Amino acid sequence: MHDYLLPFGPQHPALIEPVHIKLRVDGETIVGSELVLGYNHKGIEKSFESRWWAKGVYLSQRICGICGAYHTSCYCQGIESLMGIEIPDRAKYIRVLISELERIHSHMLALGIVAWEIGLDTLFHYIFRDRELVMDLQELLTGNRVHFAMNVIGGTRRDVNLEQTRKIEGSLEKLEERFRYYMDIFKNDASVRNRIKHVGHLSKKKAKELNPVGPNIRASGIDFDVRETGYLAYKDLKFKAVTGEGGDVLERCLVRWRECSESVRMIHEALLTLPKSEIALNVPPVIKIKEGLETVSRVEAPRGELIYYMKSGGDKPYRVKIRTPTYQTFHILDEIIRGYGIPDVPTILASIDPCFSCTDRMTVVDVNTRKEKIVTKHDILHMKEDREG
């Protein structure tokens, strides 16, 4: 039997965002895959260059709907290092608090989708019901369920009071219990395990070679977590990276559940040891940074390492380059899909927790000649020069 082409996306029920995976299928077995990006490019990197530093915070918030707090946190961290200021301790703790809450809700979303992809709607609905506990906490702390806009240059926008602390502690206790329950289901339920164990395997050697980030590499047994560098308040919170073994879909899921538990522990710890100080420095609305200064800022987003490269152009950035975690994780997709069946494709794709809209790059297609062209940094710089004359 010869193989045929099965299009997976850009419109497909298993996909939340448009991406196109061309699957070469022989019967029910995948013999090859090709990823086609470019369906939701937003041109955000370019828009940074025409905004003041402070306005960029709003823009970076909107790169991702799920991990927006990490983008602002990373962006602000970069600017703060360019300005040479250090934010107050309390602001560091609050940033960690919001980050970890967001990590829990992001992981629960990803795991709920894994449950849905294997055709178990009940587990999906249960996980999403419990995810509401975190969403409520986020609303309580920041006023918004998503897009918190909590980080500002020089600190955070809101403080945490005692009443909120008590509510958080209560909800987290409930969540902790639910995490144990779900971990048990993922590990021991026969019909779930049947679909996710020994699927989408990524060996330690291959993981080192292809170098994904976040839970995807940690599940293969490699200890790589930016939080271990101890940025913000992670040093004081005695953070320990969670790693797994085996690197199949099940292990990636379990690493995420364990990370949720670790986040809960850190939130408890952070609330207990919250230092008393200001929550934000007084930073002028129009920031001027010496031209040509550059910095790299890293944070650990739920999906892995998030990097901002920034170069100053005075009161605006000259260039902001964002490397989102999914961009780095896509390289493993072909490796972990090949050899498995059509039923495993959605599960594997969900297990790497992709976020296409953060990642997308622009491809220009000439409709008449059908030629594709990737827009490079060089072209973008030229565009800038053309515009400025």
Add this chain to the structure above:
Amino acid sequence: MFEMLFQALVFPGFLAAFVIGFLYLGIMRKVAAHMQHRIGPPIWQPFLDFFKLLSKENIQTKDSVGFLLTLCPIISFASVLTVIIFVPVAGFGMVSFQGSVFVVIYFLVMSSAFLALAGFATGNPFGSVGSIREITQLVSYEFPFVVSLITIGYLTGFEIIPYFSLHFPFAFLAFLTGVLGKLSLPPFHIPEAEQEIVAGPLTEYSGPRLAMFELARAIGFWVLISIGAVFFLGAGNIVMFAVNSLALLFVLIIFRVVFARLRISNAFRLYWFIIGPLAVIDLVRALVGFY
């Protein structure tokens, strides 16, 4: 004559199959929703969907085979509806003769086979994969399903009459899993796995043709649950029939809620190497009279 027409067109024939079949679907969706901490659609939602589909246009893709697109839903629907003639629902038997079990088996296979053919006729890759799965699944569940019907049929003279058969637990299990497979219910919703192959054979279907398939599915619910209630749980009168049917529906809902989807290879192995041999045990017991 008039009685016959009434039975064919109203109860237990077309009208009852239409109303109760969709009602079963609606109840299933509502109860499953409540089990999943959702509110769920109103139980008359399948009717609304059906009439909405009837009012839409038929869209035909370039690669499809036109006459098959129209023919398959009609035959699929007609063959599954014909089965009800041979099932004495709540004591209303229309046609009954020795060997009607085989006719029932035949018509039920017809319905699934034409669904698979419909998928191939659309010329869509998802439709093709769905059809291959539909046929693989048909080949898998048919063996235990047929064995279970023959087991009970052997004792009733291959005629569908009320018979209480829970002393053949494996035959009942084989029948139940066969029903799950035939109706593509979890964990056997493999041919129309939404996350993998969109809607399987029905991917390119729209409008009245899709409505016809929906109707065939609803009537499949009514027919198979009725066979279970009468042939396996021995419903002789209307009260018993209602109780048994709802109990069976509830069991199907439980299956739907607690299981993840199997892979097609898992399903094949499960049917042939676990449920099939178990069903054969009961068949042998029936043949040698050990029960």
